[in-house]
Amino acid sequence: MPFKRYGNGIARGMAITLSHVVKKPVTTQYPDERLSTSKRIRGTELGWSAHECSACLLCQDSCPHGCIEIKTSGCRSETMPAPCSSKCPANVDAARYINLLSQGKPGEAVAVIRERIPFPVVCAYVCAHPCEAACTRGHLDEPIAIRMLKRYAVDNDNGVWKSRTAPAPPSGKKVAVIGSGPAGLTAAYYLAKKGGHSITVFDDLPQPGGMVRVGIPDYRLPKHLLDRDIDEIKALGVVFKMNTSIDSAHELLKQGFDAVFVSIGAHQSSRMKVPGDDDPRVLGGVEFLRPVNSGQKVEIGKRVVVVGGGNTAMDAARTAVRLGAKEVSIVYRRSRTEMPAANEEIEDAEAEGVKMMLLANPSRIFDDNGQLKVECLKMRLGAPDESGRRKPEPVEGSEFIVEVDNVIAAIGQKPVIPKAFDFELEWGNIKVGSDMATSVPGIFSAGDCATGPATIIEGIAGARTAAESIDKFLGGTGDISEKLAEDQSCPAGDNASVTWGTRPAFPMIDITLRRTTFEGAEKSWDRDTAGFETSRCLKCGQFEVAHYQLDAGRCIFCGLCVESCNFHALFMGRGYERTGYLLEETVLQKEDLAVDRLVTPSAYYHTELEEGLPAQTLLVEGKLKA
Amino acid sequence: MVELLLLPASIRSELPFGYWLHLLIFGLGIITLLLTSVIIFIWLERRLVGRFQLRHGPNRAGPFGLLQSVADVIKILTKEDIIPSRADKLVFWMAPVIAFTPVVLMLGVVPVADGALLADLNIGILFVVAISSVTSLGVFMAGWSSYNKYSLLSAMRTVAQLVSYEMPLILSMVGVVILTGSLSLNEMVKAQSIPFILLQPAGFFIFFTASLAEINRTPFDLLEADSELVAGYNIEYSGMKFATFYLTEYCEAIVLSTLTATLFLGGWQGPWLPPMIWLLLKIGLVFCVIVWIRATLPRLRIDQVMNFAWKFLLPLAILNLLLTSLSVIFWPTAPAWASGLINLSMLAVFILVYSKFFKPGGKTVAV
């Protein structure tokens, strides 16, 4: 091309600019279009609500420039439940007893626990502690070890609560409780103590305690400790009829009981539904644990595979280790972060030598010349499903074979509800209303048989509701609340006294003992450690905030404090662009943006916050990585 | 007043004190017109560049932002007048005056209507050429006296550039002179029954390009190249002195637009409208084109600027002069379309031939 550059490029460029003269000039979309296009998630207008603020210091700690200053003065005048107590199904006021523990009063602390649950010892040892997942400190680094502190309290209990309570006068009504698990005994306890009813507890097991007794191995909860709690219930005059199988609740009503509470639990393991799972060497998790925990001698092979990732699977695996199995592996189809078992349970199991075979699922169990073999498929995590967990998908052709002596299927339990009970069922569980009443009048139900396999504390919470309903049904007030300890006293010092250390380690007994005996694996904390742990508590919701100042001169409006606030006490508005545009709202100094509007936000401010901001899915519940 | 302006000089000179009255009216008229139109043209440029760039341009002060320049003037007049401590103070002080004065003088020979001009010099165009060079002296003085390296570099660039572009500028004017047969601008306008842009497209091209360089407009705005030399020669100026330079720059643009309109676009000639309005319209049009170029093109490098002047514009101007002279001598009766076409094809052929030698970039100098 000889004549390529003869000014044609320039001419083309000139044409482009000329064509723009007639176009409509582009302006930025201030202000009305902008307000209609998107909600500002972060702006340069900060709001703080004294009503919501719990003075937990998270915002202060998240600020990169240290421009937030909180000062407290004394106790909060209006109560604000801390997340640990509001997230507890039975609403045990953890914040209050931790406060009492920090003052060196374990007896008072147990009294606080006793206000809500009759099983302080059981919960202190094996509770699934949803409170810790909700703990504000967990958003900072590691949650307060609430269960461990509770254990410290019950281990040092002086029984002071007993002097502050007295059973109600007899009402003359009779209530039958079927099943002596935590739910049944809770209902029995409150109905006897607060309602004054006479209670008869039926159970086909030889000793009371239900799944807590036969499902939880000794190394987690020694049986004599369970008896400590049950003895308190027995002391109320509750009649226990053990080794008694009840076929029909209706029968009991006919026998003269005024109400029946059904809490028969979920004692049958689910089957794996793979070819070969009917082999006698394939055991169910609960079926394997029950004889062990009842003190019977159980033989187990050298190589054991436990299928499942829940707490039962961990119990089965660790029990198998203690029974002498040399090689115990857990097969779970998702990855470790998705395991439903408590994190410390998984860690303890690994410490005791349990192997994790993650992202694998048994596809076939077969007998090869007397050798039991499990064929597993490798899995991979696919797209997240509705619950947000990623769905495992099998990888084609990735089969591998494991030689084992026993397979323990701990993939879930289901209740066995006798036909004669004749209840309306839902998902295999007894269908109950919000007041725990079944479809049959006079019969109530709670616990695993109503909810499906769940935690002890959920069972207790359900039983509390049921006890209230039964008491009302029998003509009582339905009030089972108790006041056993003094009110929250003002926490010592201010929130600056919070310790910034990590959670102390849980003391454990020697690892060889853990592998061979059923001795309690975990030891209690001493006084100093427990004291240190209580000092880590942020005491959210206990202080009155006297002074909340944001140094707006240094604030960079990064929004980290707003995100870290779990109480929606901090907000950011989209005020900046508007204040820059509208003359009457123009802010000349950056300080004015935050300080002046801090206490009384402008008129359009609140509606916007209510619509958009707190609903953001930030720092929600879930496992926290420490 | 306006009627007085438009009266032929001969009639006005018959009035009592006619000569002085004439000078007074035109002197005041030119200065007033120039200074007010500068304000308007600054506004026009900013609005227009804004539109080229899909912006609104200044639209806050007054209707359509018309008072923006007024506000700027007030701001600039109230600014502190700073003289660098090591500056050559006398030269520093004189430079804006020397730069500004000749620009105003140039308008003295431009007719706003037939015979309506300050001084109908018979060497009008020569006067323009002579006077216009003085501005570069002022610019150089400013650059030299400021005791600033950027302004010095800028001053050096100015001298090199202005001297180089003077040649093609003058030679392209000569083409018009040949066609008219007179050096008087009034005569030139009168000779344009057909605007010379149609007869002399090549001449117009050379004149316009060279005048862009003369008034330091994009793509030849090397002497104030803000991305390289920050502000060029006026970097150390502030307050009224800076305003004078700013004024000079826009006055130059207006004056050269006026000259372009007068020499090539038929000056005050035109149907229906009064001659002065025609002239103003044409000035505005040329100015808009200057703004358009400013909004589009990048800047050339100094060696490319010099190459363009000496290797492209000068030969083209000489060729144009030669061709025009030949056609006047040998084919004086040529129809307008024919001579225009000949001129245009000469331009096209020259550009095409020259494009063969287009080499992008440049080469490093061995250090």
Next chain:
Amino acid sequence: MAVKTEPLFLNLGPVHPSTHGVFRMRALVDGEVITDIEPVFGYLHRGIEKLAESKSYRQFLPLTDRLDYVSSMNNNMAYVMAVEKLAGIEVPQRAEYIRVIMAELQRIIAHLLAIGSFFNDMGTFFTPFFYMFIQKEKITDLFEMVCGQRLLYNYMRFGGVSHDLPPEFIPALTRFLDEMPAEIKKYERLLAENEIVLARSKNVGVLTREMAVNASAAGPVLRASGVDWDIRKVDPYSIYDRFDFDVPTGANGDCYDRYRVRVEELTQSLNIIRQAVNGLPKGKVLNPVPLRFRPPAGEVYSHIEGNKGELGFHVISDGSDKPYRIHVRAPSFINLTALKNMLIGWKLADAIIIFGSIDICLGEVDR
């Protein structure tokens, strides 16, 4: 007659319109030609790397925005990826896709600004800059939708991103994706073939393949020199291995090639965004991590293809809640290594555009 000359020491910056911040070049010029140059930086040093040692991992996040302030999203991404690698934090799939969309939008912003200011350096009076700024503003609006800020986004978090996309984001993004190709075409018509642009930038400031590799240059500067090196391809991070895109390379390594590579990358980024929008899964966007989480002791280096080259974070943890040391491999800083070689022998005006074509950001150079 021998003229006695002496070289002129010219100080470019730190307050100079074209040093893109507070960069300073001590240049020795012989007339217009640069004979020696010494880059001086540190005027914007804020000690960000040192500050990191006294902040928790999360508190350092907003400061990464302030490294290269026109590519906050990429800085965020590089840093959170390094910490995620260190602590073994998993990122939800949706968050990965959102991150890629944000990073590519940010790349478009940065390249638009780089091209726009490159032409400003060349002397176009802001026109391409404004055309590109309009599109840049549209992306900024998109960013504002997701994170509420327009410059320092602070959007990404360890384990995901801070907020999910608002419902109107995807329609707005699609609208932008639809109109952007025509805009790119417009920039091309405006500038790509312009003779002055070619004359100014082609064969100017050549960085040969060997020099580029030796200087450890990265990003568009390296690719313009003909090296097919893009971290997104050679060490795919995040989910870049799922997308189909090309890596444009230049042939000569001159300023024009660097500009061309950036323009080509605009199209490629649009491609990636389009694919990411089509594949955007549902689900959560954040695996929450405590404020003061403690990664295990150890060190990681994690790099991404930033807008200006390989952007890497070297994070050393001693097991506490604060990083023991954070080092940023800042592409702007390392690309400057080749500056001296590229500049010597060129004229002052070339120096400005060569410097502009490297596209540095002082926030990142000085840190």
